[in-house]
Amino acid sequence: xxxxxxxxxxxxxxxxxxxxxxxPEEFEIWDRLYRIKQSDGIKEPVLPQVQFETLESLEETxxxxxxxxxxxxxxxxxxxxxHPLPTSLVDHSDRCHLFISAMEMMELxxxxxxxxxxEQELQPHLRMEDVNIPGNKRNLSMAKPP
Amino acid sequence: xxxxPQRLKAAVHxxxxxxxxxxxxxxxxxFSKQSIAAIAEITFRQCGTAGLPGECFLVxxxxxxxxxxxxxxxxxxxxxxxxxxxxxxxxxxxxxxxxTEKKKKK
Numbered sequence: 001x002x003x004x005x006x007x008x009x010x011x012x013x014x015x016x017x018x019x020x021x022x023x024p025e026e027f028e029i030w031d032r033l034y035r036i037k038q039s040d041g042i043k044e045p046v047l048p049q050v051q052f053e054t055l056e057s058l059e060e061t062x063x064x065x066x067x068x069x070x071x072x073x074x075x076x077x078x079x080x081x082x083h084p085l086p087t088s089l090v091d092h093s094d095r096c097h098l099f100i101s102a103m104e105m106m107e108l109x110x111x112x113x114x115x116x117x118x119e120q121e122l123q124p125h126l127r128m129e130d131v132n133i134p135g136n137k138r139n140l141s142m143a144k145p146p
Numbered sequence: 147x148x149x150x151p152q153r154l155k156a157a158v159h160x161x162x163x164x165x166x167x168x169x170x171x172x173x174x175x176x177f178s179k180q181s182i183a184a185i186a187e188i189t190f191r192q193c194g195t196a197g198l199p200g201e202c203f204l205v206x207x208x209x210x211x212x213x214x215x216x217x218x219x220x221x222x223x224x225x226x227x228x229x230x231x232x233x234x235x236x237x238x239x240x241x242x243x244x245x246t247e248k249k250k251k252k
Contacts, residue, residue, distance in 0.1 A: 050226065050227050052227060052229050052230060055229040055230060055233050056229060056232075057229055058227075058228040058229040058232055098188070098191045098192070101191075102184060102187060102188050102191070105183075105184060105187055106180075106184050109180040109183065109184065110180075112180055114179075115179070116178075116179035116180050116182075116183050118159070118180075118183035118186070118187065119159065119179055119182075119183060121152075122152065122155055122156040122159050123156065124156075125150065125152040125153045125155070125156040126153075126156035126157065126159075126160055127153060127156075127157070130149075130153065130154075130156075130157035131157050131160045131161055
């Protein structure tokens with residue numbers, strides 16, 4: 001019986017904000033605890049926009065930002081990214097593991113100068129019939145071993 | 147003919163090298179051999195050994211109760227960017243119209 005009472009009171013609370021927006025109480029909490037205000041002295045976090053260097057851009061151009069913003073960086077901590085970071089409930093995806101292994105590969109090649117071990121390893125396996133596509137001819141010379 | 151991963155990787159690496167040379171000419175920049183190798187490896191893995199688009203295609207196909215991958219599945223891979231989606235859609239239309247022309251000629 002106690003349980004059902006509790007459930008009923010929870011339902012009552014639920015009813016007060018059936019709409020998508022915050023109830024006045026929730027708004028008060030958000031405003032007090034989480035909302036970033038000018039007096040906080042921190043910048044509004046924003047995500048970088050999608051952009052294609054090689055295509056005509058159709059994405060919405062970033063709105064002029066009021067005040068200062070901090071664009072969240074996906075590359076600032078790259079040296080931390082050559083091993084899987086801890087997970088909570090969601091496992092790393094294949095795509096994520098691909099990223100990690102690419103970061104690891106780049107870390108290993110970072111100090112190579114000139115000759116590239118990846119290239120040297122693959123060169124003997126190259127068959128020109130796999131790559132000999134029209135329009136590619138002017139670049140043929142580069143595949144020939146020196 | 148089954149092809150070894152090494153042979154496929156070599157072909158991707160070569161082609162990536164050619165594309166990077168074109169970008170070098172266009173943009174007046176230089177790629178180190180190591181950066182070309184990294185792009186090649188990422189491209190190779192993106193293409194399916196890590197089960198990326200390959201697996202995506204299977205999921206998309208099954209989702210639409212098909213067993214053959216169509217251009218619609220390819221377009222869905224580009225859905226996150228309007229620019230990319232427009233580009234891929236244009237290419238797919240060009241391809242479709244040139245295919246029908248070829249059929250007419252026969």
